[in-house]
Amino acid sequence: xxxxxxxxxxxxxxxxxxxxxxxxxxxxxxxxxxxxxxxxxxxxxxxxxxxxxxxxxxxxxxxxxxxxxxxxxxxxxxxxxxxxxxxxxxxxxxxxxxxxxxxxxxxxxxxxxxxxxxxxxxxxxxxxxxxxxxxxxxxxxxxxxxxxxxxxxxxxxxxxxxxxxxxxxxxxxxxxxxxxxxxxxxxxxxxxxxxxxxxxxxxxxxxxxxxxxxxxxxxxxxxxxxxxxxxxxxxxxxxxxxxxxxxxxxxxxxxxxxxxxxxxxxxxxxxxxxxxxxxxxxxxxxxxxxxxxxxxxxxxxxxxxxxxxxxxxxxxxxxxxxxxxxxxxxxxxxxxxxxxxxxxxxxxxxxxxxxxxxxxxxxxxxxxxxxxxxxxxxxxxxxxxxxxxxxxxxxxxxxxxxxxxxxxxxxxxxxxxxxxxxxxxxxxxxxxxxxxxxxxxxxxxxxx
Amino acid sequence: xxxxxxxxxxxxxxxxxxxxxxxxxxxxxxxxxxxxxxxxxxxxxxxxxxxxxxxxxxxxxxxxxxxxxxxxxxxxxxxxxxxxxxxxxxxxxxxxxxxxxxxxxxxxxxxxxxxxxxxxxxxxxxxxxxxxxxxxxxxxxxxxxxxxxxxxxxxxxxxxxxxxxxxxxxxxxxxxxxxxxxxxxxxxxxxxxxxxxxxxxxxxxxxxxxxxxxxxxxxxxxxxxxxxxxxx
Numbered sequence: 001x002x003x004x005x006x007x008x009x010x011x012x013x014x015x016x017x018x019x020x021x022x023x024x025x026x027x028x029x030x031x032x033x034x035x036x037x038x039x040x041x042x043x044x045x046x047x048x049x050x051x052x053x054x055x056x057x058x059x060x061x062x063x064x065x066x067x068x069x070x071x072x073x074x075x076x077x078x079x080x081x082x083x084x085x086x087x088x089x090x091x092x093x094x095x096x097x098x099x100x101x102x103x104x105x106x107x108x109x110x111x112x113x114x115x116x117x118x119x120x121x122x123x124x125x126x127x128x129x130x131x132x133x134x135x136x137x138x139x140x141x142x143x144x145x146x147x148x149x150x151x152x153x154x155x156x157x158x159x160x161x162x163x164x165x166x167x168x169x170x171x172x173x174x175x176x177x178x179x180x181x182x183x184x185x186x187x188x189x190x191x192x193x194x195x196x197x198x199x200x201x202x203x204x205x206x207x208x209x210x211x212x213x214x215x216x217x218x219x220x221x222x223x224x225x226x227x228x229x230x231x232x233x234x235x236x237x238x239x240x241x242x243x244x245x246x247x248x249x250x251x252x253x254x255x256x257x258x259x260x261x262x263x264x265x266x267x268x269x270x271x272x273x274x275x276x277x278x279x280x281x282x283x284x285x286x287x288x289x290x291x292x293x294x295x296x297x298x299x300x301x302x303x304x305x306x307x308x309x310x311x312x313x314x315x316x317x318x319x320x321x322x323x324x325x326x327x328x329x330x331x332x333x334x335x336x337x338x339x340x341x342x343x344x345x346x347x348x349x350x351x352x353x354x355x356x357x358x359x360x361x362x363x364x365x366x367x368x369x370x371x372x373x374x375x376x377x378x379x380x381x382x383x384x385x386x387x388x389x390x391x392x393x394x395x396x397x398x399x400x401x402x403x404x405x406x407x408x409x410x411x412x413x414x415x416x417x418x419x420x421x422x423x424x425x426x427x428x429x430x431x432x433x434x435x436x437x438x439x440x441x442x443x444x445x446x447x448x
Numbered sequence: 449x450x451x452x453x454x455x456x457x458x459x460x461x462x463x464x465x466x467x468x469x470x471x472x473x474x475x476x477x478x479x480x481x482x483x484x485x486x487x488x489x490x491x492x493x494x495x496x497x498x499x500x501x502x503x504x505x506x507x508x509x510x511x512x513x514x515x516x517x518x519x520x521x522x523x524x525x526x527x528x529x530x531x532x533x534x535x536x537x538x539x540x541x542x543x544x545x546x547x548x549x550x551x552x553x554x555x556x557x558x559x560x561x562x563x564x565x566x567x568x569x570x571x572x573x574x575x576x577x578x579x580x581x582x583x584x585x586x587x588x589x590x591x592x593x594x595x596x597x598x599x600x601x602x603x604x605x606x607x608x609x610x611x612x613x614x615x616x617x618x619x620x621x622x623x624x625x626x627x628x629x630x631x632x633x634x635x636x637x638x639x640x641x642x643x644x645x646x647x648x649x650x651x652x653x654x655x656x657x658x659x660x661x662x663x664x665x666x667x668x669x670x671x672x673x674x675x676x677x678x679x680x
Contacts, residue, residue, distance in 0.1 A: 361465030
């Protein structure tokens with residue numbers, strides 16, 4: 001009875017919030033827990049096939065959404081916290097969304113993007129059948145301290161799910177060593193050979209977790225991701241699912257060995273790993289690979305994941321990144337484009353961003369110093385810090401536009417910028433305000 | 449003139465944008481026509497203090513700092529001699545702790561009850577009047593600097609131990625918990641370090657040409673305003 005009442009009230013609450021134009025991704029979840037603390041346990045019983053938790057520093061939302069779309073395309077009913085609300089409340093809302101007003105729910109799979117810091121708490125209520133770990137990078141230091149703290153959070157969470165299959169990025173020594181303590185079944189994915197140059201690194205994890213010596217690399221793909229080994233015997237595990245023959249531009253495509261070619265309606269090297277994570281999670285599903293191919297072909301990015309706006313005949317790309325590893329990937333993506341481009345970077349120091357902006361100096365903004373960049377502009381609450389960062393990357397003060405008001409600047413660039421395309425790089429709390437400005441300026445987004 | 453900067457273990461200590469400190473030292477020399485040579489001592493590298501005018505020691509993860517401490521302990525005496533004879537050392541964040549653990553500066557650390565994390569504004573004097581220095585602290589230690597002079601008086605933030613001081617100065621050592629990174633937004637401090645290094649190397653009183661610090665000043669003012677309020 002309590003269950004039905006809770007779902008009923010929360011459904012109405014979600015409806016009201018939506019009418020008011022709110023996102024309704026977590027407030028109804030908070031209410032649900034208040035009314036019925038065991039509600040996630042209840043939902044677990046109703047999942048017919050698998051609960052899949054997607055964790056890791058970068059790529060969680062994209063991976064989780066491609067996974068959910070692939071399962072939906074395969075004809076399954078899927079609960080998913082699509083908008084990246086990845087704490088306990090977001091998980092509950094994902095299920096409530098799938099319920100009808102009487103609490104009846106038909107769910108084959110639950111795809112739950114899960115915050116590393118909340119995983120232990122959430123797994124006590126709902127135990128995953130599969131756990132995907134995309135990668136471990138340094139993220140928001142003033143929130144969790146160092147990467148060791150995040151790894152301990154994850155270990156405690158995984159130990160609550162001894163029967164879960166672990167789907168792991170084999171190219172990431174941190175992820176692989178994290179899982180070494182567990183005897184769970186493991187599926188490793190990675191990129192087979194050296195596909196592109198990237199010696200750039202944002203630190204951490206290049207030491208063997210077991211003996212402390214520096215790892216040896218045959219190649220790096222991003223940061224610490226690559227083909228590594230250590231004298232003590234630790235090395236990249238045999239890959240169960242691996243990518244080869246990568247093409248990056250104008251669209252991403254690659255071959256998943258033994259399955260075939262995937263073509264993404266989009267770009268971004270990091271999406272190779274996101275797609276491999278999905279491919280590895282659906283090995284037990286008939287026609288899974290065909291459905292993944294279809295999902296990739298029809299892929300629409302999430303807000304700020306190379307989201308494209310067409311405004312006044314110009315393409316404006318919005319790229320979100322929350323940490324140095326992510327930002328370096330954004331920089332790489334911008335760098336790949338041979339067209340003339342105007343670049344805008346907006347950095348905030350809100351709660352969701354971390355108050356400390358020192359990480360800006362760990363991003364290789366020097367790579368943006370290309371001849372085909374026609375202008376550099378900085379915005380956000382820490383626009384001056386970003387401007388300073390660019391100054392020390394080799395620009396003179398006169399070459400950097402300080403523009404706390406991003407709207408005015410974007411308008412100018414759209415009307416009279418000398419680039420053919422505009423790239424807007426933002427961190428977390430700058431995302432939705434910038435997206436709103438682009439829509440206001442008449443942009444049609446290609447995002448979900 | 450030439451300044452030789454030695455960056456200790458950038459491959460191990462790379463958590464808090466410390467490259468920015470090197471970049472600030474480098475660029476502010478180059479902009480003044482001072483030649484710069486940067487040597488990165490990586491994990492397997494050998495430190496030669498004879499060829500160093502500014503030594504930089506930053507912070508890193510716990511594990512990485514242990515490796516660095518072990519490596520530097522082997523050269524403790526040479527380091528101590530460098531520091532005692534007026535060698536310039538900038539030790540930031542974990543580097544501050546390590547400088548103490550190596551006995552380069554006489555300070556003691558205790559694990560704090562809780563992590564101090566947030567923006568910090570301190571008031572310093574580098575010989576030409578009071579200046580505000582801003583940065584970000586994120587540490588779990590209290591630091592007792594004994595008789596050493598602090599880097600500055602805390603206007604906002606926790607500082608060494610919550611008693612109103614931040615950092616430590618000893619001869620030509622500047623030690624601080626502040627990253628952000630410390631030097632780019634605080635050009636007076638950066639120039640103070642460059643000046644000390646030039647004076648030690650070439651003797652006499654060095655005066656540095658002034659630079660257009662427009663962006664530095666805006667960035668610094670913005671954060672000071674955000675932290676202390678409008679009227680500072």
